[in-house]
Amino acid sequence: MTTDPAAYGLEGLGPVGWALAYAGLLVWLFAGMLDFGFHRRTDLPHTSGLGESTLHLLQLGLVGGAIMLAMLFEIDVLVIVAMALLVLVHAFVGYADTRHAFRYRSILPMEQHIHSVLDMAPWIGLGLMVALTWPAAISADFPLNLRCPALPIPVWLLVLVPAALLCGLPALLEWRAAWRARREPRHVA
Template sequence: MSDLLAYVVYLVWLAAGGLDFVCHRRTRLAYTSGVHESSLHLVQLALIGAGVLLWLTVAITLPVLCVLSSIVIAHAVVGYLDTRQAYARRDIRPIEQHLHSVLDIAPIAALCWAASGMQADSMSWSAIELRTPPASPNLWLGVLVPAVVLCGVPALLEFKQARAVALANRT
């Protein structure tokens, strides 16, 4: 897959994440499944964020691929717990279900893409090494800025609102 196509797929994945937060807002997540579900969203973002940072900083070798695989599996488990948490508490419409499909498959596709780009000399269990050459500042910006804008900020705003509702309901 070309780098441009991979980047477009990445942006579609982030857009799906942003739209998922719109669905959460429309179904009043802060008042239904609340802080617990919103916390799971933050965990999922932290997992994927760790994987993206790892990809940006180190060469893809077998040990790194194992770590990335573990992150993808953990993301899937937390995604299941997230949906399970929301299931009886708020209405998950078909559009949100389809967005979840994109959010679920994208990390797996990214892992396959990373594995397909491995060179024969990186197929060993060698130590984890920094990328050579390092990722360019433009790549860092192109990967992180859309992620923060489309998913990071909405996730934090969702959590802030859910927490405020939870605190207001305690009094």
Template sequence: MSSCQPEQLVLMYFLLPLWIAAGLADALCHRRADIAHTAGPFESLLHLLMLVEVGLPLLAALFLEIDALLIALMLVAFSVHEATALWDVGYASRRRRVSPIEQHVHSFLEMIPLMSIIVVVILRWEQFLAIFGAG
């Protein structure tokens, strides 16, 4: 039997694999839309920027103790990622067709990080409260 809490299991074996699957689905959508020739390299740069925005907090969570500072970093990175995602879709939609399937995939790529942060907050509630001086 696992010593992990149910929230950890949800994070590791549901949310993370679902997030990876959504990322692969998005890559397939981009391949089908031929973004290299329709929206150009700038859209790819925006995707790399978003990868860094979510990748840094993810790597930090994997290798460091999750404390108030890391949770705050996750929240800031999520907000920046959302702003970049809006920039990306605005840029792409003026240069190519963003299909309904791709839009739906994007909803997963936006909400899974938020759901993951919520699970982390549940697991580290005292650290979350410490952000506001209450922990």
């Protein structure tokens, strides 16, 4: 298995760039974890409840799908368009999420700032992917080829393990708590 970034169509970043990109991913994931902390603080299961928590799972699925596309397939215009659509739908779901939550619970100023990171990070990631894979990202062919060679297992682990622990697990725990509280009276925070 090769460790040469050129083999993956990502030669433009270099080691410092990769470290910065990974740090950006971790900041994004940490922001997600902080957001779930704000949800606990405002008792989401008993305020905005299952509706908001389900929207959070949908948002995670959308950005997770975009990340999986980038990790599984060679980047071309079809993959970039699919990723852009997922990011765009994520933005609309994020708006619906905030509108729903606002009716039932207080959204503190710090939580709003965390939302800024969560809203912009997918767009920044998409822009970085286009910049790194130029001109393949705008090629006219639509082959949808799996990466060959595939990304090394350590890369998968470095992306998926923090995502699962910092955002996936808190999201599932939040949804479970909201599911359990769904028949209880709703509070307004």
